[in-house]
Amino acid sequence: MSDGTLFVVAAPSGAGKSTLVNALLEREPQISLSVSHTTRPPRVGEQYGRHYFFVERPDFEREIAEGIFLEHAEVHGNLYGTSRTVVEGKLTAGGDVLLEIDWQGARQVRKGKPDCVSVFILPPSRPELERRLRGRGSDAPEVIERRLFNSREEIAHAHEFDYIIVNDRFEDALADLQAIVRAVRLRSAWACKRHEALIEELLAP
Numbered sequence: 411m412s413d414g415t416l417f418v419v420a421a422p423s424g425a426g427k428s429t430l431v432n433a434l435l436e437r438e439p440q441i442s443l444s445v446s447h448t449t450r451p452p453r454v455g456e457q458y459g460r461h462y463f464f465v466e467r468p469d470f471e472r473e474i475a476e477g478i479f480l481e482h483a484e485v486h487g488n489l490y491g492t493s494r495t496v497v498e499g500k501l502t503a504g505g506d507v508l509l510e511i512d513w514q515g516a517r518q519v520r521k522g523k524p525d526c527v528s529v530f531i532l533p534p535s536r537p538e539l540e541r542r543l544r545g546r547g548s549d550a551p552e553v554i555e556r557r558l559f560n561s562r563e564e565i566a567h568a569h570e571f572d573y574i575i576v577n578d579r580f581e582d583a584l585a586d587l588q589a590i591v592r593a594v595r596l597r598s599a600w601a602c603k604r605h606e607a608l609i610e611e612l613l614a615p
């Protein structure tokens with residue numbers, strides 16, 4: 411079976427997107443997370459090739475010109491992009507791929523791959539978003555302020571996504587995210603291919 415599903419997940423910084431996505435991937439290990447390229451400096455504990463491919467801006471700009479990105483955008487003053495060949499290779503081989511990207515990238519992906527499934531994660535309230543962002547402890551105060559300021563722009567695009575999840579209780583939000591993945595797998599276009607043998611057997615005279 412070829413052509414897996416492309417999932418796109420976006421959220422304002424501090425909504426808990428990465429924690430949710432990591433928990434989803436533990437439960438659905440057949441989905442692979444795309445590792446983005448970025449010009450952002452690594453945070454403590456982040457590894458090259460695992461969390462991001464950290465690159466210098468001139469190299470990133472050259473890669474844009476070479477057309478290696480499926481999508482790319484400037485977010486919070488840094489460049490981020492998704493490698494086209496890695497994602498398309500996995501999808502063509504029948505694997506599901508998840509992109510954790512911002513609204514601008516999601517818009518580009520939706521345009522090029524309209525059958526992708528896009529999900530937006532909302533925090534339960536503004537004070538809670540602030541609390542989570544400040545509590546993370548991995549960013550400088552000015553970086554936090556910039557991310558808080560930019561969160562309004564990100565949230566203003568929530569309606570462009572196929573699904574919206576409010577991450578209030580973590581377990582509920584995770585169940586919602588998993589429900590979306592499971593529902594996609596039950597779509598008849600996929601299920602007919604997967605259950606071809608069963609359907610043939612049931613139709614046999």
Ligand code: 5GP
Binds near residue numbers: 420510511514
């Ligand atoms: P962070 O610096 O906190 O890891 O990510 C900042 C923002 O950049 C998040 O909204 C994240 O989803 C977004 N982002 C990460 N990788 C990509 C990417 O490859 N493309 C785009 N467009 N956004 C990305």
